[in-house]
Amino acid sequence: MSDEHDTDHVSALTAMQRQATVAVLDGLSPSDWDRPTPCEGWTVAHLVAHMSMSFRVGMPKLVFTMIRERGNFDRAADRLARDDVARMDHADLVAALRNNISTAWSPPRGDLVDALCHDVVHGLDLTEGLGRPTTATAEQLDLVLRTMRTKNRMDYFGADLAGHALQASDLDFRIGHGDTLVLPATTIVLVLTGRGSVHDHLGG
Incomplete structure (x- = not known):
């Protein structure tokens, strides 16, 4: 560690x-x-x-x-x-x-x-x-998000960013490639763990 x-x-x-x-x-x-x-x-x-x-x-x-x-x-x-x-x-x-x-x-x-x-x-x-x-806390959320990114936990939860990049509005964190969605860190955690979908946050 x-x-x-x-x-x-x-x-x-x-x-x-x-x-x-x-x-x-x-x-x-x-x-x-x-x-x-x-x-x-x-x-x-x-x-x-x-x-x-x-x-x-x-x-x-x-x-x-x-x-x-x-x-x-x-x-x-x-x-x-x-x-x-x-x-x-x-x-x-x-x-x-x-x-x-x-x-x-x-x-x-x-x-x-x-x-x-x-x-x-x-x-x-x-x-x-x-x-x-x-x-x-922000520190806890930041560590969780970075762990999910480096250990590729998205595969376990079946998360699909659907060709988008997620940018935290309240932390220095970004994941994925494509059109950027700016979301709170808590929302990104929920999406990456399969508790929400990128499509829930698309406009239109």
Whole structure:
């Protein structure tokens, strides 16, 4: 990990995002938990269950669920989130995240920066679903966007820029080639992670 991605600093940024997420969750009404999010088929409750999955679900259970879902991680994550929502109340879901604000974690074949991306992107899912301003800082968003560009994460999410370049209106960031669309950094993150389409932002 380079100086730009200093381990301690990335961990601090991740903890900051989790703390901000918990602060939002602490103020939710019962009906807020049933709101849909940009994660297809997931309510806020499903999303929060997923965000703490890595701290609660051991490898044996994850492997077993993956086998049940024929090796498809997305389906396994969906099953685990739905099972957790059915058996855990909202306070327990928040506590699972609160108790792991500073817990180091890296996704399979990933690193601490990927873990930060996970928390920031799902933090956006949360605030978008609730219709609230993002909790992510400019620095966090910048690191997420640059990670997605250098690691080519767009392929994983199936994002298609449709012959356009996306330029952040609030950060020094640009990706793609072609006619330029100027969008907020949060919107670009959502497009690059398949939660929105370039076509949603074309005029005319």
